[in-house]
């Protein structure tokens with residue numbers, strides 16, 4: 358570690374209790390996407406106490422604030438997520454929700470970074486600005502609830518980061534950084550890979566006709582059977598998915614709203630179609646929609662297809678990866694860092710939307726045990742989860758923005774984003790939006806089928 362690295366990491370160390378308290382508070386007050394008001398209020402109060410002026414997202418949780426070095430240069434955005442998961446079986450669930458993805462650690466870390474950046478000498482040698490961002494709704498869940506918010510005009514996008522982009526809260530940002538806690542192998546404190554899948558979010562509803570299940574099943578159309586047939590058809594498509602595109606389709610049936618002696622007339626299903634490129638996601642999603650539609654037609658049911666933009670594939674810039682890998686090694690030692698340059702995660706994050714328009718790096722840090730999104734997920738080492746994470750983010754900010762931001766500028770200039778601007782990216786998402794009654798039974802006995810945009 359250089360003297361400068363020692364200096365800036367000591368600033369994070371000094372505020373570790375602030376982070377530990379926040380980590381516990383947010384763990385015990387978990388709320389799912391777009392309802393994270395308790396974490397929002399907790400952090401807002403403490404950021405303001407530190408002297409920050411915040412720009413609030415407004416009618417959804419989350420905020421940003423800019424730290425200005427006073428010298429012109431690029432803007433780095435450092436972000437932490439706020440949302441928990443619906444996972445009622447977790448032993449520490451509160452109102453059916455738990456931070457089983459560790460976002461409580463990220464949010465707490467942001468508070469430590471904010472406190473450290475107020476220390477005298479924190480910005481020495483740096484130019485440009487650092488935007489601190491607390492962002493809601495990373496987990497793409499409760500699609501029905503979010504569709505309701507969309508219809509009310511509260512949100513436009515299911516994911517918090519594209520929603521923040523839409524609201525202008527990413528305007529002016531040139532490069533981004535995030536550290537996500539994760540259960541890690543034994544001695545590994547930090548990890549990184551080349552990126553992760555994107556996805557489209559789907560709600561599809563099979564429509565049948567109710568009737569007495571014993572007395573007159575011939576008058577009914579069983580929406581549950583149609584749904585089962587639809588999912589079977591999708592399963593039979595799996596061998597047509599290309600191995601190198603990492604397609605994932607993982608539906609959950611949301612259940613029926615009737616008694617056992619009634620033919621179910623509706624079955625709603627949520628799913629994603631994930632893949633490693635927008636092109637692959639769109640292509641395979643079309644096949645999935647065709648299969649779902651065919652199943653409805655097979656037994657005389659209807660199916661409403663509702664596709665919404667999910668996340669874009671996340672791509673990590675090579676030079677940015679190399680920089681953060683070296684910094685991780687500086688901080689915790691080579692043997693505790695594991696970067697896989699050809700590693701690819703088949704999960705998804707709306708940080709992918711960010712890397713569509715600017716260079717971004719999301720690394721993994723230790724501090725949790727069990728399985729991410731599992732009922733055995735617990736925070737076991739808040740020091741690694743929060744303090745190490747704050748240290749590496751400060752070190753990265755310093756490395757990027759020091760020496761006239763030479764490093765940041767080089768990464769930004771050489772990065773080839775998939776879209777030339779935030780606007781162009783958001784416009785492209787409209788192509789994914791689909792609302793279609795895919796099977797129409799005409800009066801003359803013919804059927805009209807349309808599952809495409």
Ligand SMILES: [Zn+2]
Nearest residue numbers: 457458496730
């Ligand atoms: Zn997650």
Ligand SMILES: [Zn+2]
Nearest residue numbers: 458460495537
């Ligand atoms: Zn997560």
